[in-house]
Amino acid sequence: MNRRTFLQALMLTATGGLTSLPAWADDDEDDNKTSTNVRFSLANTGITNKHVVIVGGGMAGATAAKYLRLWGGAGVSVTLVEPNPIYVSNIMSGLVLAASRTLSSLNYSYTNLINNYGISLKQASVVSFDNTRKIVTLSDNSSLSYDRLIFATGIQLDDAYGLTATDYAGNYPHAWQSGPQTSKLASLIANMGNNDTFVMTIPAKPYRCPPGPYERACLVADYLKRTGKTGTKVIVLDENTAIAGSDLSAPYNAIQAEPHSFHQAFTQIHTNITYHSGVTGISVTKSSANDGSGSISCSAGNFSAKVINIIPPHRAPSVMTNLCNGGRWAPVNVLNYESTVANMTGIHVIGDASQTTQPKAGHIANQEAKVCADAIIRAFQNQGVDPAPVTNSACYSPITNTTASWLTGVYQYDATSKTMRLWANGAFTDKAIESADISSKNFSKMSTWFNTLMGDSFS
Numbered sequence: 001m002n003r004r005t006f007l008q009a010l011m012l013t014a015t016g017g018l019t020s021l022p023a024w025a026d027d028d029e030d031d032n033k034t035s036t037n038v039r040f041s042l043a044n045t046g047i048t049n050k051h052v053v054i055v056g057g058g059m060a061g062a063t064a065a066k067y068l069r070l071w072g073g074a075g076v077s078v079t080l081v082e083p084n085p086i087y088v089s090n091i092m093s094g095l096v097l098a099a100s101r102t103l104s105s106l107n108y109s110y111t112n113l114i115n116n117y118g119i120s121l122k123q124a125s126v127v128s129f130d131n132t133r134k135i136v137t138l139s140d141n142s143s144l145s146y147d148r149l150i151f152a153t154g155i156q157l158d159d160a161y162g163l164t165a166t167d168y169a170g171n172y173p174h175a176w177q178s179g180p181q182t183s184k185l186a187s188l189i190a191n192m193g194n195n196d197t198f199v200m201t202i203p204a205k206p207y208r209c210p211p212g213p214y215e216r217a218c219l220v221a222d223y224l225k226r227t228g229k230t231g232t233k234v235i236v237l238d239e240n241t242a243i244a245g246s247d248l249s250a251p252y253n254a255i256q257a258e259p260h261s262f263h264q265a266f267t268q269i270h271t272n273i274t275y276h277s278g279v280t281g282i283s284v285t286k287s288s289a290n291d292g293s294g295s296i297s298c299s300a301g302n303f304s305a306k307v308i309n310i311i312p313p314h315r316a317p318s319v320m321t322n323l324c325n326g327g328r329w330a331p332v333n334v335l336n337y338e339s340t341v342a343n344m345t346g347i348h349v350i351g352d353a354s355q356t357t358q359p360k361a362g363h364i365a366n367q368e369a370k371v372c373a374d375a376i377i378r379a380f381q382n383q384g385v386d387p388a389p390v391t392n393s394a395c396y397s398p399i400t401n402t403t404a405s406w407l408t409g410v411y412q413y414d415a416t417s418k419t420m421r422l423w424a425n426g427a428f429t430d431k432a433i434e435s436a437d438i439s440s441k442n443f444s445k446m447s448t449w450f451n452t453l454m455g456d457s458f459s
C-alpha cells in the first residue's frame with residue numbers, strides 16, 4: 001500500500017460513517033517504516049507514553065487495538081490480553097452446523113495485529129482489575145498497568161433450564177461461542193436420523209446476534225432436508241414476545257430480526273420448522289444416555305428431542321461484575337464507551353458486554369471499537385469527544401446453503417435520549433432495513449461482507 005492510498009483509506013474510515021476497510025494483508029509497497037516492529041508508518045500525533053490494555057481479542061478488542069495504533073501513533077502502546085491463540089469467528093458458524101463450511105475456515109490469528117501495528121499480545125485472561133491503582137491482574141499472576149482500560153470480553157452464558165456449563169461443554173452444547181461446541185453440535189445434527197426432532201431455544205432479548213437463532217433454525221432444517229432425513233422436525237422455542245407495531249400475526253410477530261425473511265423461511269421454505277413465541281417455564285430433562293437427547297417441557301408443550309440445543313440467557317463475563325451496576329451488561333456513555341458506573345473513569349466497554357441500544361453484533365462491535373479508539377486518542381490529546389458519532393451494522397443470514405437474506409442499519413447519536421438510534425432519510429426511524437428477498441445473490445455478497453469485516457478487524 002502506498003502512502004496516498006493508505007491515507008485515503010484512513011480518511012474513509014475516520015469520516016465516512018466509520019465504514020469498514022479492506023484487508024491489507026496482500027499489500028507489499030510498505031514504505032516509510034518508522035518502527036522496527038510495525039509494517040505501517042504510524043502517525044505522529046504528539047501523544048507520548050500512553051498505555052492501553054484491552055481485555056479480549058474478539059471483534060471489538062482486535063479492532064480497537066488496531067485503530068488505537070493506527071490513529072494514536074507510536075506513543076500509544078497497546079497490550080491485548082486474550083487467552084486463546086486464535087480467534088474463531090461466530091459469524092458464519094451456522095454454516096458449519098449445516099456442513100457447508102469448516103470450523104477452521106473461521107480461524108483468525110493475531111499475527112497481523114502484532115506485525116502490522118506493533119500490538120503486544122499477552123496470552124492470558126484478566127482475572128481482576130483495580131481502577132484506583134490502574135492495574136489489571138492476569139491468570140498467570142502477572143499484572144499490567146494502564147492509562148486506559150478497555151473491556152471487550154464478549155459474553156458469558158448462564159447455567160439455565162436445568163443445564164450447566166459442564167453440560168454445554170459435553171453433549172448439550174449451546175455453540176453460541178464458536179469453538180469445540182460448534183463441532184460437537186454439528187456432529188449431533190449429522191447423526192440425526194429419519195423422524196428425529198431438533199429442539200432449540202432462544203433467550204429473551206437482548207442476546208448476541210438478533211437474527212442468529214432464526215438463522216440457525218433455517219440452516220439445521222435445510223441440512224436435514226438436503227441430507228434426505230425424512231420426517232425430521234425443528235422446533236423453535238422463543239422466549240421473546242410480540243414486538244409492538246409488527247405487521248405479522250402471532251407467533252411470528254415476536255421474531256427479533258429480519259421478521260419478514262424468517263416468516264417466509266418458516267412458513268414457505270422450511271415447513272419442517274415449527275416456531276413458538278412467548279415461551280416460558282423451559283425445563284430440560286437429559287436422557288439417561290446423556291447423549292444430547294432428552295425432553296423439554298415449557299408453556300408451549302412437552303417435546304422429545306434427539307438433539308437439544310439451548311441458547312442460554314447471557315451476560316457480561318463475571319470479571320466485569322463491578323462494571324454492571326447489578327445488571328447483566330455494562331452501562332456506557334456511547335460518545336466514548338466509558339463506563340458510567342461510579343469510580344470507573346478511564347474504563348471503556350465495547351462489543352457485546354456493553355449495554356447500548358445497538359445490537360450485540362460483530363459488525364457493531366467493530367464500529368463501537370472505532371468510536372472508542374477515537375475518543376481515547378482525543379482524550380490523550382485533551383480534546384473533547386466527537387459529539388455526533390455514527391455507527392452502522394450489516395448482517396447477512398443464510399437461509400439455505402445457497403441463499404441468504406440481510407439486515408442493515410445506520411445508528412446516529414440522539415442527544416436527547418443520549419442513545420444511538422436507527423436513522424434513515426434524515427430522521428430517526430428506530431427500524432432496521434431488511435432485504436426484500438431471499439436470494440443466491442445475497443448469499444454471494446455475504447462472503448464479501450464477511451471477509452471485509454474480518455479483514456478490517458484482524459489485518
Ligand SMILES: Cc1cc2nc3c(=O)[nH]c(=O)nc-3n(C[C@H](O)[C@H](O)[C@H](O)COP(=O)(O)OP(=O)(O)OC[C@H]3O[C@@H](n4cnc5c(N)ncnc54)[C@H](O)[C@@H]3O)c2cc1C
Pocket residue numbers: 055056057058059060061081082083084087089090091092093094124125126127152153154155175176177178208209212317319350351352353360361362363364365394395396397
Ligand atoms: C451463530 C452466530 C452468528 C453470528 N452472526 C453474526 C453476523 O452475521 N453478523 C454480526 O455482526 N454478528 C454476528 N454474530 C455476533 C458476533 O459474533 C458477536 O456480536 C461478536 O463476536 C461480539 O464481539 P465481542 O468482541 O464483543 O466478543 P467476542 O467476539 O466473543 O470476543 C470476546 C473475546 O474476549 C475474550 N475474553 C473473555 N473474557 C476474557 C478475560 N477475562 N480476559 C481476556 N480475554 C477474555 C474471549 O476469549 C474472546 O476472544 C453471531 C454470533 C453467533 C453466535
